Amino acid sequence: MKYLVLLISFVATPLSAATLSGNPGNYTTQIAALNPGDTLQLAAGTYTNRLVLNGLHGNSGAWITIEGPATSVATFNGVSGNNTVSLRDCSYIEIKNITVDCLGLAVDGIKAEGYTTTPHTVHDMLVENVRILNAGNNQQIVGINTKCPCWNWTIRGCEIIGAGTGMYLGNSNGDEPFIRGVIEGNRVYDPEGYCIEIKHQNNWPAGTPSGNGSTIIRNNVFIKTSRASGSGDRPNLLFGGFPDSGTGSNDLYEVYGNFISSNPRESLIQATGRFTIHDNILVDAPNAGFAGVYVTAHQGKTVKLARMYNNTIYACGRGIRVASGSTASHVVGNLVFSSDAISGTVTTQSDNITDTVANATNYVTSPSITLSGMNFFPLTGQCTGSAISMTAFNTDAHYDLDFNGNSKGSFIHRGAYSGNGTNPGWAISNTLKTGGPGSGPTLPPALAIIAPAAGSLPNASGASSYTVTFVASGGAGGFTWDIPAIDVPTGLALNTNTGVLSGMPAPGNYAFTVTVTDANTDTASENYTLAVSVVDPGGGSGGGGGGGCSAGTGSPWWLLMCGAGILSHIVRRRRAGLPHGAAPKT
Structure with missing residues (x-):
């Protein structure tokens, strides 16, 4: 007999990724079988046993994908006493194209679970094109919630409608932070409390990212209504400060390209720590004590860097308000219609256009607080001035692109748009925004x-x-x-x-x-x-059965076992079951 002897002293990585099919009857079994690089393709239907991911990990070169159908609906229903999508000790996972229906129960939509004794993290996650419904049992019920250390999340193209709180990222104590996420192209409508709050951060725990970085909030639509807030009124968007020293203390919130509207009893944005806010459209915070952007210390964190430029702000009790004891570094090139346009201590305040709400019709196409009637694109010949120096901002992401994602050219425009006449971009509405600076969802990826x-x-x-x-x-x-x-x-x-x-x-x-x-x-x-x-007529009859392995959709892994100079055997194992072994030729 002749044998091919192969000595290898390691376990090889997967040769290919598998695509598994899931349905309401088998998806939990399929999740348990996922390996790095695999995709679980969910069929349309109603999934009544939640989506629980515990100890599931891809890797940086082979993410695990769990996705619903592109043209129909896979819905995960809430279950009393349990969060609908539960994440614990997970990484490098994509969750896409599903609906999460909390059914009005006191359960969150998607939650990176907290812990009491054994720490865990949830990092490198993509949550995309997820629709979260009926998570409004009370203000403490959240569409997307994180209660353990989380980093490198992208939340993209999601819609959260009628939640208690849209997103609550980071634990309330500041010890389990939400770090360096990208929140882009989402729509949060009619929450009882925040559309989004990102909590303040104490010293980062071991194992979190090093160096400096940013959390990006761009191209989102955050709209509140007159809905009562049972646990207290909240801004549409609030983010707290970073650690006072050490890793993360020089991180930055970058907020741009967003449409934020309608808060009858609070500010639209409340900002603390280190941040840049540019090329946003902020509309309708009429209470005289509140603002389009409110800059203030919060939960023991102070304002350390505050740059606000090229924003359009309309019908807010105050346009940009810097609280007593805080200082904004730059308020430049904004277009503000308010009886109290800019207030507080600002180091560099220049090139802004400010006027009353009543006079806004002299500057923009259709100023309004009604969604169907508003168009803040400048009239021909309006909202321009001398070129603005952008030196202070040229390290900010997309500082040179306007609300539509178009070039600002020679930086002569004021407000969120760089043109005048007819708006070539997204028409403001209660829908997902298309286009804009950065990579928010526009057209679907190429086939x-x-x-x-x-x-x-x-x-x-x-x-x-x-x-x-x-x-x-x-x-x-x-x-x-x-x-x-x-x-x-x-x-x-x-x-x-x-x-x-x-x-x-x-x-x-x-x-x-x-x-x-x-x-x-x-x-x-x-x-x-x-x-x-x-x-081969000479093989296939002895010691091994069928004489070969079929090639299928399973992910083949080669397990090569050697010991004391002896090659035991070579087994090709598929997740669907062990295939027949091949007999050696004689």
């Missing part, structure tokens, strides 16, 4: 076939069944699949709805093109080859 990689598919044997699943992302969903009939490998058939190519292939070498088409009739294609070997 692409993402698995398997183009080129050679895993080899097949003419004596074994064969299955491979093609996977697409981006586009408008509703995918259909095609391989020209003349090119389909003999013995295989393509399911045009699922992208599964399967059957008993005939020996030969095949080349073919796979094309996916989405609901908008956009297409993407990749070229593949497949080699199908001839059955």
